[in-house]
Amino acid sequence: MTTLLRISDLVLETGSAEAPLRPVSHVGFEVSHGEAFGLVGESGSGKSLTLRAVTGLLPEGVRQAGGTLELERDGVLRPYRFAEARGRGIGMIFQEPMTALNPTMRVGDLVTAGPRARYGWSRGTARSRALDLLAEVGMPDPKAQARMWPHQLSGGLRQRVMIAMALATEPSVLLCDEPTTALDVAVQDQILRLLHRIRVERGLAIVFVTHDLGVVRRLCDRVAVMYAGQVVETGRVDDVFTRPTHPYSAGLLRSMPTPDTPRDRPLAAIPGGQPGAGERPEGCRFAPRCAHALPACAGLEHALAPVLGSPSRSACLRVADLGGPPLDRKALIV
Amino acid sequence: MSAAPLLQVDDIVVNYRSGPSAVDHVSLAIPRGRTLGLVGQSGCGKSSLARVIAGLAVPASGTVRLGGAVLPTPRGRADATRIQMVFQDPGSALNPMHTVRRTLTELLLVHRRAPDRRAATDRAVELLELVGLGANVLDARPRGLSGGQRQRVGIARALAVEPEVLIADEAVSALDVSVQAAVLNTLRDLGSRLDLTMLFISHDLAVTRYVADELAVMHRGEIVERGLPDDVLRNPQHEYTRSLVAATPRMDGPALSAAEEARPL
Numbered sequence: 001m002t003t004l005l006r007i008s009d010l011v012l013e014t015g016s017a018e019a020p021l022r023p024v025s026h027v028g029f030e031v032s033h034g035e036a037f038g039l040v041g042e043s044g045s046g047k048s049l050t051l052r053a054v055t056g057l058l059p060e061g062v063r064q065a066g067g068t069l070e071l072e073r074d075g076v077l078r079p080y081r082f083a084e085a086r087g088r089g090i091g092m093i094f095q096e097p098m099t100a101l102n103p104t105m106r107v108g109d110l111v112t113a114g115p116r117a118r119y120g121w122s123r124g125t126a127r128s129r130a131l132d133l134l135a136e137v138g139m140p141d142p143k144a145q146a147r148m149w150p151h152q153l154s155g156g157l158r159q160r161v162m163i164a165m166a167l168a169t170e171p172s173v174l175l176c177d178e179p180t181t182a183l184d185v186a187v188q189d190q191i192l193r194l195l196h197r198i199r200v201e202r203g204l205a206i207v208f209v210t211h212d213l214g215v216v217r218r219l220c221d222r223v224a225v226m227y228a229g230q231v232v233e234t235g236r237v238d239d240v241f242t243r244p245t246h247p248y249s250a251g252l253l254r255s256m257p258t259p260d261t262p263r264d265r266p267l268a269a270i271p272g273g274q275p276g277a278g279e280r281p282e283g284c285r286f287a288p289r290c291a292h293a294l295p296a297c298a299g300l301e302h303a304l305a306p307v308l309g310s311p312s313r314s315a316c317l318r319v320a321d322l323g324g325p326p327l328d329r330k331a332l333i334v
Numbered sequence: 335m336s337a338a339p340l341l342q343v344d345d346i347v348v349n350y351r352s353g354p355s356a357v358d359h360v361s362l363a364i365p366r367g368r369t370l371g372l373v374g375q376s377g378c379g380k381s382s383l384a385r386v387i388a389g390l391a392v393p394a395s396g397t398v399r400l401g402g403a404v405l406p407t408p409r410g411r412a413d414a415t416r417i418q419m420v421f422q423d424p425g426s427a428l429n430p431m432h433t434v435r436r437t438l439t440e441l442l443l444v445h446r447r448a449p450d451r452r453a454a455t456d457r458a459v460e461l462l463e464l465v466g467l468g469a470n471v472l473d474a475r476p477r478g479l480s481g482g483q484r485q486r487v488g489i490a491r492a493l494a495v496e497p498e499v500l501i502a503d504e505a506v507s508a509l510d511v512s513v514q515a516a517v518l519n520t521l522r523d524l525g526s527r528l529d530l531t532m533l534f535i536s537h538d539l540a541v542t543r544y545v546a547d548e549l550a551v552m553h554r555g556e557i558v559e560r561g562l563p564d565d566v567l568r569n570p571q572h573e574y575t576r577s578l579v580a581a582t583p584r585m586d587g588p589a590l591s592a593a594e595e596a597r598p599l
Binding site for chain 2: 185258
């Protein structure tokens with residue numbers, strides 16, 4: 001598979017130029033054609049800002065202070081202009097379908113408003129394309145729903161409309177910002193299966209930002225785990241979930257109750273909380289919460305390094321000590 | 335569970351202006367010191383039911399009994415504090431202008447749980463320690479606290495009036511995974527230490543299974559299944575429960591496969 005999207009050394013800043021805060025510092029990852037890539041982290045980790053930077057939709061007051069964003073075109077990765085990339089190349093869906101959908105437009109018009117303006121589609125072309133797209137995203141009765149207003153649809157159907165809108169410009173990568181978080185489990189499952197199907201049928205790449213490890217497990221091929229504005233571990237989902245190579249990923253996996261978690265002991269919570277952009281410690285930012293931290297961790301310069309015996313890359317200084325035999329998660333508990 | 339239940343809810347009906355009943359003849363009982371987990375999607379009626387039990391909403395019919403006696407709605411002064419609620423959004427459930435000290439001490443003084451301001455402050459610190467915080471957050475306002483800290487203050491506030499029943503309505507849903515685990519531990523710990531009777535409401539089956547002694551599944555205003563948590567998860571009887579179990583992501587579960595693509599959306 002060839003690389004479709006490459007983010008290198010992305011730095012995002014807020015605040016004054018003299019004393020800026022860096023909610024995202026030196027984040028990088030690559031996404032291949034047709035790949036589902038998960039960007040997972042807790043709130044404040046910088047995952048959503050990273051995704052917004054990719055589309056040039058940074059909130060007011062946040063600026064890109066470094067790094068390159070490249071998209072493949074004609075076999076070559078090159079920096080792109082946001083307006084152009086949003087028009088084809090990159091599609092995006094958000095967490096809150098109700099706030100992302102213009103409430104004064106009917107569903108059918110919403111879906112094709114972008115390409116109509118861009119390519120000058122006729123009304124007839126737009127209408128038939130809208131019906132195709134609404135059918136593709138599994139709307140139960142596309143003709144009827146095309147005439148409806150967003151508020152008349154359930155949350156799950158609104159999310160489908162947003163996916164149809166994103167697909168209208170024939171993107172090669174779909175960026176998803178927690179699109180299932182506000183939905184019920186069963187509806188979330190439907191949307192995940194829909195995204196998976198669209199991905200397979202269209203050969204579409206997906207970048208999926210979420211705090212939900214279960215969703216990443218279900219949908220994604222590879223994952224980057226973010227903590228306090230940095231990627232701390234990246235690798236194939238199968239590896240990261242069974243043999244995490246960073247104590248934070250390991251801690252996250254252990255702290256989440258599953259249907260099989262023993263009920264007679266406390267959950268393995270990670271003590272403390274994630275530091276905000278203004279309160280990040282020197283060296284490894286996870287060290288103050290980490291059971292494995294050594295004095296040297298406070299002087300560690302952040303870098304993702306290959307891990308011996310694992311295809312993952314980790315930012316942990318002690319990864320060699322943490323690794324243990326494959327599949328032995330207990331080895332992470334010193 | 336042979337002892338008479340502490341909380342007994344009989345045949346509750348809640349109607350809104352249009353559509354079917356939000357809560358449709360629901361009955362449930364929780365023995366003292368036990369936790370009942372109530373699972374369902376948003377809109378299934380679980381929060382409407384919780385509000386009726388807490389005395390925050392008037393049902394069309396049905397009764398709420400505590401220790402055998404029917405609680406009137408609206409609740410009288412004597413009964414007002416016996417059932418307390420912890421809400422989902424710890425940010426909007428706390429007065430943003432008030433420090434933690436003021437939030438807790440005013441409550442303690444109004445409900446005569448402390449004779450004077452000084453005793454109230456001492457008690458506030460005790461409560462904060464009970465939920466895993468300390469005196470150092472007394473002068474913080476909600477904005478200055480993390481989400482997990484805010485939710486702990488919410489729990490401390492609910493416990494300040496020494497309720498017999500605590501209702502946690504999606505109380506950990508807005509929290510991050512690592513923080514959620516710590517708050518769940520605190521809730522469980524409080525349940526056993528204070529012999530609290532709890533109604534734990536959530537859309538998350540795995541989370542609810544972890545904290546609950548018994549599980550009830552609510553769907554379209556009705557309780558469609560109840561039982562021991564592991565029985566319900568391993569051997570769900572009702573079709574709705576089966577779909578809920580199937581949709582619950584598992585860490586060791588399979589990724590989406592070609593077979594699942596074929597399943598209808």
